[in-house]
Each structure stands twice: as structure tokens, then as C-alpha cells.
Amino acid sequence: MKIRTITTALAAAVLASVAPADEDADLVVEGETLITRAPAPAHVENLTEVLSGWLFRSDETQALQTDDFDNPGMIFVDQALDTWDEVDGAAGKACASCHEDPSSLAGVRTTMPKVNEDGELWAMEDYVNDCRTTRMEAEPWKWESQDMLNMTALVSLQSRGMPMNVAIDGPAQSYWEQGKEMYYTRYGQLDMACANCHEDNYGNMIRADHLSQGQINGFPVYRLKWAGLGSIHRRFKGCMENIRAEPFKRGSDEFTALELYLASRGEGLSVEGPSVRN
Amino acid sequence: MVRISGAVLIALLAAGPAGAEVVAPQQVIFDDGAVPSSLTGVPGNAEVGRTIAVDRKLGNCLACHENTDLAAEPFHGEVAPPLDGVADRWSEAELRGILINSKMMFEGTIMPAFYRDTGYSRILPDFEGMTILDAQQVEDVLAYLLTLTE
Incomplete structure (x- = not known):
């Protein structure tokens, strides 16, 4: 009897992991409906509609993102809130010293990556590290470090619900x-x-994986497979390794350029970060 | 006497297609996307080919192709046409060509070339100069595909 129960539970778990996605579902987070479908922008020639990766996930994975208490990515946002107020570096500053409340960064995520004053394309991680090294005179964070992931999750959250809108001209x-x-x-x-x-x-x-449009409006993402937050460039790296290709480096000019192009393909989709995916 | 013959036979099998030249990836001659002659001269083993078709690190055919014969295996892909009845639709030579390098027949296809060792961009060093399947594995998968009739 006990064995039977365990077996049934296992079977249920297996079924749950392959449950068909509800591509018609609406993503309502804490009472706010996010835009998961939008008309394709003119510069995306081969699509008529752009679709959030959330639509392609199983019901269970979808549900995790609809409640901030269930969203495992939100723990890391809380950690970033602590960091936000902590002084670090020779200049004696914290994030809060210049930016006051994180909400002052609302909208930032929608425009990333973005060309800086020197004409270089920077991802959000580059801007965070510029703050740390130039303004705070602190050590830069590594691209995939927990501190960096936490902070990009916190900054992304300030734009949640706002449509992606990167400059491409x-x-x-x-x-x-x-x-x-x-x-x-x-x-x-x-x-x-x-x-x-x-x-x-x-x-x-494609085998057990439900192919999405590869949109990046949900990053940084809490990926169940990673059991943690991950960056856009980490996902790119994984994709390239899957096709037996030598990946570019995280933070490389190549990945940042690809990030810009993908961000532009998601124009009109809500920022979801930190989202939940499998 | 019998024992010796057996040993000789095993040695011959282990050495591969004795007498027959294995066609190197860059020596394959296509005719309209098809490859009429065997890569090894050794008939393919359909049972082995069936295993290769399932193996995620080898053929991984199921990643993209649905296949009723492999219904016991979970997760069949939807990217490419089902393999059911594939031997009714294509000749042996055509199927060999499709396995070796399907881009010779279907320009722009997503399907990887399973017996091509050059011309890749940013290939992982572990796979540099290598093909996804070796010549006999191609013949084995081909033998398996030829069993898929309706």
C-alpha cells in the first residue's frame, strides 16, 4: 500500500513535469496582468506575435510566478534589498546613497542593454559594476555572482509589468x-x-523541451533546473553548449549584442524578472 | 578448428570492414542529395541502429521525430516529420544521404549532418574534426530506418 502510494506520487510528479503548457493562460502577478503576448515589432520580420516564455511552461511552473510568496526568485530580491543599503568601497557609499529607493530605477530594465556615454553597449550588469567601481570605489561583482544576480533581480522587479523597449537605432x-x-x-x-x-x-x-521564442524579458530567471537565479548570458551559454558550440564568454561583446537583438525581439512584452522557468 | 575459425571471425569483425574501404566524410559523393553506396561495405545492424536512434548522445532522432516503433520511449519531438513509414517514402540511397548531410537535399533544414567533419562554426574543441556518428553507425541507423514501413 505504501509502495503503491509512493509509485502514484512519482507518477504524478512525472506527469506534472511534462504537463502541456497552457499557451492561452494570462499571467496575473499580485493582481497585475502582465503582457505575455504582443504584436511583433516591425523589425522582427518573421514573427507576427511575440510570446513570453512563461506561456510555454507547465501549469505548475506557470503558477509559481503568479504569487510572490511562491516565486523562489523573490528570496534573492530580499537579499538585494539588504545589500542596497550596505556601504561598500572606499567612497563610503551604498546603492541607496545615490538612488535612494530601488523604485527610482523603475523603467531601467526595459531599456537594457543600452549604449553608454562612450558609445559602448552595456548590459545591466555592466552598469551595476560601473556604479560599484566608479561611484562606490568598490570591487566589481562577477557576472554570475549571487550579489550580481540578486541586484539585477531587484532592479528588474522595479520595471515589472512595463514593456520592453530597447533602443536599436x-x-x-x-x-x-x-x-x-x-x-x-x-x-x-x-x-x-x-x-x-x-x-x-x-x-x-524538442524531445522533452517545449520550445519557446527564447524571449529574455523574464531575466534574471529562477530556473528550477538551476535551483537558483541565472543571467541571460548563462542561458545563452547553455544553449550554445547544447548544440556543441564553443560559447562566448558571459559579459562578452558578442553576448551583449545578442542580448540587445533578443531584447528588441521582445519589444512590447512585460518585464517579468525575476521570472520562473523550468 | 571451429574455435580458431571463431577467433578469426571475431578478429575480422573487431577490425571493422576488412577489405572494404570506409568512405571518409569528405569523400562522400552525393547524387541529388542521395548516397547510393555504403560507407563501409558492411551491412548495417538494424537493432544497433534502433539503439543509436534513441541515444541522446548519438542519433537522438526522437529529439525531433516522432516514431511509433519507439513508443515505449518518452518524449518524442515535433520539429520534424514522423519516422513512421519513412522507408516507404524514401529509398535507401536517399535515406543514407539524408543521414550523412541532409542539407544536400533540404537546404536550410534544422537537421544536423551526422557524417560531416568540417565546415562548422565555433565547434566545441571536444568535437573538432569529428562526426556525430561514425560510418558504421550511419549504416546501422539506415538499416533501422529501412525497417520502418507501413
């Missing part, structure tokens, strides 16, 4: 073109481009 255009070229370039022994899976085959199963 002017000084950003050449970076955008670079990212676009990468998106359609086949890499690795499996010889696949981002587009092969995420443009041509979203909605299809």
Missing part, C-alpha cells in the same frame, strides 16, 4: 545588426542557429 544600430547576424548564424556540431529552434519551431517539442 543611432549608436545602438551596429550592435543590433551584430546581434541579428548572430541570431541567424549556425554554430556548433549540431549546426543550428537561434532561429532554427526559437523562430521556426517555437511551440514544438
Whole structure:
């Protein structure tokens, strides 16, 4: 009897992990409906609609993101709130010294990555580290460090619900073109481009994985597989390794350019960070 | 006497296709995307091919193709046409060509080339100069595919 119960529970768990996604569901977080479907922007030639990766996840995974108490990513936002007020570095400053409340950074995430004053394309991690090294005179954080992930989650949360809206013209255009070229370039022994899976085959199963459009509006993401938060560039790296390709480095110009292009493909989708995915 | 013959036979099998030249990836000759001649001269083993088709690190055919013959295996992909009846739709030579490098027949396909060792961009060093399947594995998978009739 006991064994039977365990077996049934196991079976239920297995079924839950492969439960079909509800692609028609609405993402309502703490009473606010986020935009998970939007008309494709003109610069995305081959899509008519852009869709959040949330739509492609199982009911159980979807549910985790609808309540901030259930969202395991929110623990790390709380940790970042502590860091926000902590003085670090020779200048004797905390984040709060310049930015006061995190809510002052509302909207920032929608525009990332963004060209800086020197004409370089920077991701949010680069801006955070510029604050740390230039203003705080503190050590920079590593790209995938817990401190960095926590902080990008906190900053992203301030823009939750706001539509992604990165600049792709002017000084950003050449970076955008670079990212676009990468998106359609086949890499690795499996010889696949981002587009092969995420443009041509979203909605299809590839073995046990339900292919999404590869949107990045939900990052940093709490990924159940990682049992923690991860950056956009970490996900890129994983994708490249899956196709047996030598990944670019996290924080590299290449990944940041690809990030810009992908961010532009999600124009109109709500910022969801920290989102929950499998 | 019998024992010796057996040993010789095993030695021959272990050495691979004795007498027959294995066609190197860059020596494969395509005819309209098809490859009429065997890569090894050794008939493929359909049972072995079936295992390769399932193996995620080898053929991993199920990643993209649904296949009723492998219904016992979980998670069949939806990216590519089902393999049911594939031997009715394609000839042996065509299927061999598709396995070796399907881009010779279907330009722009997502399907990896299983017997090509050059021309990749940013291939992981572990796989540099290597093919996904070796020549005999291609013949084995081919033998398996030829069993899929309706």
C-alpha cells in the first residue's frame, strides 16, 4: 500500500513535469496582468506575435510566478534589498546613497542593454559594476555572482509589468545588426542557429523541451533546473553548449549584442524578472 | 578448428570492414542529395541502429521525430516529420544521404549532418574534426530506418 502510494506520487510528479503548457493562460502577478503576448515589432520580420516564455511552461511552473510568496526568485530580491543599503568601497557609499529607493530605477530594465556615454553597449550588469567601481570605489561583482544576480533581480522587479523597449537605432544600430547576424548564424556540431529552434519551431517539442521564442524579458530567471537565479548570458551559454558550440564568454561583446537583438525581439512584452522557468 | 575459425571471425569483425574501404566524410559523393553506396561495405545492424536512434548522445532522432516503433520511449519531438513509414517514402540511397548531410537535399533544414567533419562554426574543441556518428553507425541507423514501413 505504501509502495503503491509512493509509485502514484512519482507518477504524478512525472506527469506534472511534462504537463502541456497552457499557451492561452494570462499571467496575473499580485493582481497585475502582465503582457505575455504582443504584436511583433516591425523589425522582427518573421514573427507576427511575440510570446513570453512563461506561456510555454507547465501549469505548475506557470503558477509559481503568479504569487510572490511562491516565486523562489523573490528570496534573492530580499537579499538585494539588504545589500542596497550596505556601504561598500572606499567612497563610503551604498546603492541607496545615490538612488535612494530601488523604485527610482523603475523603467531601467526595459531599456537594457543600452549604449553608454562612450558609445559602448552595456548590459545591466555592466552598469551595476560601473556604479560599484566608479561611484562606490568598490570591487566589481562577477557576472554570475549571487550579489550580481540578486541586484539585477531587484532592479528588474522595479520595471515589472512595463514593456520592453530597447533602443536599436543611432549608436545602438551596429550592435543590433551584430546581434541579428548572430541570431541567424549556425554554430556548433549540431549546426543550428537561434532561429532554427526559437523562430521556426517555437511551440514544438524538442524531445522533452517545449520550445519557446527564447524571449529574455523574464531575466534574471529562477530556473528550477538551476535551483537558483541565472543571467541571460548563462542561458545563452547553455544553449550554445547544447548544440556543441564553443560559447562566448558571459559579459562578452558578442553576448551583449545578442542580448540587445533578443531584447528588441521582445519589444512590447512585460518585464517579468525575476521570472520562473523550468 | 571451429574455435580458431571463431577467433578469426571475431578478429575480422573487431577490425571493422576488412577489405572494404570506409568512405571518409569528405569523400562522400552525393547524387541529388542521395548516397547510393555504403560507407563501409558492411551491412548495417538494424537493432544497433534502433539503439543509436534513441541515444541522446548519438542519433537522438526522437529529439525531433516522432516514431511509433519507439513508443515505449518518452518524449518524442515535433520539429520534424514522423519516422513512421519513412522507408516507404524514401529509398535507401536517399535515406543514407539524408543521414550523412541532409542539407544536400533540404537546404536550410534544422537537421544536423551526422557524417560531416568540417565546415562548422565555433565547434566545441571536444568535437573538432569529428562526426556525430561514425560510418558504421550511419549504416546501422539506415538499416533501422529501412525497417520502418507501413
